[in-house]
Each structure stands twice: as C-alpha cells, then as structure tokens.
Amino acid sequence: MNPYVVLLDLGSSFLKQFLASLTKSNAPAQIIDGLTSVVTAIDTHKDDVINKANLEAQRG
Amino acid sequence: MRKLSKYLIGIGAVIAILAIGNFPAFALGASPVALVAAATAAATPFATQLKLLAISGSVYAILQVAKQVFPLAGLWAVLFNVVLSILGVAVVIRPEDLFSLPTFTAVAIAAITAAGAHGTIKSFTSGGSDAPTSPTPAVRSGVAMLLCVALVGGLTGCSPVEVQAYRIIVGAKAFTTSIGNSHQECGARDSNLHWVPTPNTSAVCSTIVKLISAKDLMIDVTELYCAGPDFETGGACNPPKDKGVQAQLAAKVKFAIQNYEQTETDLKSLLH
Numbered sequence: 114m115n116p117y118v119v120l121l122d123l124g125s126s127f128l129k130q131f132l133a134s135l136t137k138s139n140a141p142a143q144i145i146d147g148l149t150s151v152v153t154a155i156d157t158h159k160d161d162v163i164n165k166a167n168l169e170a171q172r173g
Numbered sequence: 174m175r176k177l178s179k180y181l182i183g184i185g186a187v188i189a190i191l192a193i194g195n196f197p198a199f200a201l202g203a204s205p206v207a208l209v210a211a212a213t214a215a216a217t218p219f220a221t222q223l224k225l226l227a228i229s230g231s232v233y234a235i236l237q238v239a240k241q242v243f244p245l246a247g248l249w250a251v252l253f254n255v256v257l258s259i260l261g262v263a264v265v266i267r268p269e270d271l272f273s274l275p276t277f278t279a280v281a282i283a284a285i286t287a288a289g290a291h292g293t294i295k296s297f298t299s300g301g302s303d304a305p306t307s308p309t310p311a312v313r314s315g316v317a318m319l320l321c322v323a324l325v326g327g328l329t330g331c332s333p334v335e336v337q338a339y340r341i342i343v344g345a346k347a348f349t350t351s352i353g354n355s356h357q358e359c360g361a362r363d364s365n366l367h368w369v370p371t372p373n374t375s376a377v378c379s380t381i382v383k384l385i386s387a388k389d390l391m392i393d394v395t396e397l398y399c400a401g402p403d404f405e406t407g408g409a410c411n412p413p414k415d416k417g418v419q420a421q422l423a424a425k426v427k428f429a430i431q432n433y434e435q436t437e438t439d440l441k442s443l444l445h
Contacts, residue, residue: 141444147351154347155340163339163399163410168392171346173367173385 228261228283251288258283334423335410338395341430345388345437352440353381380440387433394429398422 161167235257239245245253262279332340353360353368359378360370368385370378396404401411413419 143352143355144441144444146355147348150347150351151344154343158339158343161339161343163335163395164407165396165399165404166407168339168342168396168399171342172389172392173362173365 225262225279225282228258232257232261232283254288255280255284333412334426335395335399335412338391338398338426338430341433342388342391342395345384345391345433348437349381349385349388352384352444356381377440377443380436380443384433384436384440387429387436391426391429391433394422394425398426 158167232254236245236250236254239253240250258280262283349368350362350366353362356377358371359373359375359381360368363369368381370382398412399410403409404411413422
C-alpha cells in the first residue's frame with residue numbers, strides 16, 4: 114500500500130502536511146498535482162454516505 | 174546511574190523503532206518535524222498513538238493481574254507481554270496492513286511501552302530503588318479500569334472496509350482526472366466527466382486507461398461488498414452479515430485496491 118494511503122488514518126491534515134514536504138522533493142509536478150488533488154477530494158468527500166449514487170459518480 | 178542508563182536505552186529503542194516505522198514517509202521526503210506538527214493538527218490528533226498507548230496500558234494491567242495467579246517472571250513475562258501486544262495490535266490494525274512494517278513497529282512500541290510502564294510504576298512504589306515490589310491492588314485495579322476504557326475508545330476509531338475503499342476510490346478519481354488533464358494527447362473528459370481515450374498507443378496513454386479501469390474495478394467490488402436491500406434502493410452500504418462471506422468480499426476489495434495501486438505505481442514510474 115502506498116505510504117500516503119496508509120497515512121490517511123491519521124487525518125487529511127496530516128496528509129496535506131506530508132504532501133507539502135513532498136513538494137520540496139524532486140517528484141514531477143504532475144504527480145504532486147495529482148496527489149494534492151487526491152487529498153482535496155478525500156477531504157471534500159470525507160462525510161459522504163457510501164451509497165450507489167456516490168460510488169457511481171466516481172466512475173470513468 | 175544504572176537506572177538512568179536503562180531509561181536512556183529504552184528511549185533510544187523507541188526512537189529507533191519510530192524512525193524505522195516511518196522510513197517510507199521519510200524516503201518520500203517527509204520531514205519528521207512536519208509529520209509531528211501535522212499529527213497534532215489532525216482532525217483526531219494522535220489517533221494511532223493513543224490506540225497504542227491504550228494497548229500498552231491494557232497489556233500492563235493484564236500482566237499485573239496474571240502475575241497474581243501465575244508465577245510470571247523473567248523471559249516468560251517478556252513473552253507474555255509480546256503476545257498480548259501482538260493480539261492488541263491485531264485487533265486495531267486494518268486487515269490489509271496485518272503483515273507490514275507499520276504493524277511490526279506498533280507491536281514493538283506497545284510491548285516496550287508496557288514494559289516501561291511496569292518499570293516506572295515499580296520504581297515509584299519502591300521509593301526509587303530497583304528492588305522488585307508490586308503496586309498496591311488499588312493502584313492496579315484503577316489503572317486497569319482506566320486503560321480498558323481507553324482501549325474501548327480506541328477500538329471504536331477503526332474504519333470499516335467500505336469506508337477505506339470509498340476513500341481510495343475518491344482519491345483515485347481525483348488522481349486520474351488530474352493526470353488525464355496533464356496528458357490531453359491521451360484523451361479527454363466527456364460531459365459526464367468520463368474519460369474518452371484517443372487512439373494513442375504510447376505507454377503513458379495505455380497506462381492511464383488501465384488505471385481508470387482499475388479504479389472502476391474497485392467500484393464494482395465495493396458495490397458487491399455493499400449489496401443489500403438498503404444499498405440497492407439508494408441507501409447506505411449493507412456490509413455482509415455472514416462473517417465468511419464478509420471475509421471473502423473484503424479480500425476481493427483488498428485485491429482490487431492492490432491492483433489499482435500497482436497500476437498507479439507503474440504510471441508514476443513512467444512519468445518520472
């Protein structure tokens with residue numbers, strides 16, 4: 114499992130800080146952008162009810 | 174002096190174990206100071222650390238009670254401590270993380286902290302000498318009660334399978350959207366925000382298609398896991414009630430997550 118996924122249980126603030134430090138590393142900009150959008154999306158959807166509509170909205 | 178050196182060795186061991194356990198994060202460029210600052214600012218600050226503290230306390234309390242019944246001492250006491258720590262961590266750890274370095278680290282920290290608590294309380298009750306004495310029954314039962322309450326509180330913080338899967342799916346959708354926007358030669362999003370690939374056989378474009386398929390597979394198996402009367406009519410997830418079926422479907426969810434993560438790793442290595 115990827116480290117940033119494992120760190121999810123510590124909360125999205127923790128993950129955001131982790132990504133902030135990752136930004137200072139030499140990872141490509143598009144990967145950092147991708148991971149930043151992951152954190153934002155998880156934070157946005159953290160209180161979602163897990164139903165069929167919400168799952169289907171993530172397709173494609 | 175001898176006691177001080179014992180404590181220093183113990184503190185050094187805990188720091189070494191913490192450093193090994195966090196190695197993947199450090200390898201990706203995370204700063205230890207930033208990690209601690211972030212854990213403090215998290216929605217549930219130090220959630221994992223509190224669970225470990227509760228486990229260590231419970232192990233200590235159980236050991237004290239067991240010592241009243243069985244002649245536990247020396248190596249047997251250490252073994253009993255480690256076994257209880259393993260059982261405690263196994264309860265709170267997520268199934269897919271069972272055989273991992275973080276789990277090993279958690280067991281080591283729980284066992285060392287329980288042993289440390291034992292030594293510290295013993296030194297207080299013996300007035301600072303190293304002579305072996307036991308805490309009073311009132312102290313033992315009070316500590317046991319407090320720590321059992323803390324353990325129950327810690328256990329309620331575990332995320333169910335469907336919640337873990339949903340988080341990863343949401344993250345996967347965001348990641349594939351972000352990477353897709355960076356590679357418009359590979360395709361574009363339609364009005365439903367579904368990926369429509371262009372005829373491009375480059376490795377990156379093919380892997381983006383595979384990554385989106387892997388994400389959709391996670392959605393399929395999560396829907397299978399959640400299937401039930403409420404879920405099928407628009408309600409919340411209905412996890413299987415039968416333990417055997419639940420374990421089988423949870424394993425499928427786990428496999429789909431691993432499949433997605435492997436494909437994501439492949440794409441990242443192509444983009445580096």
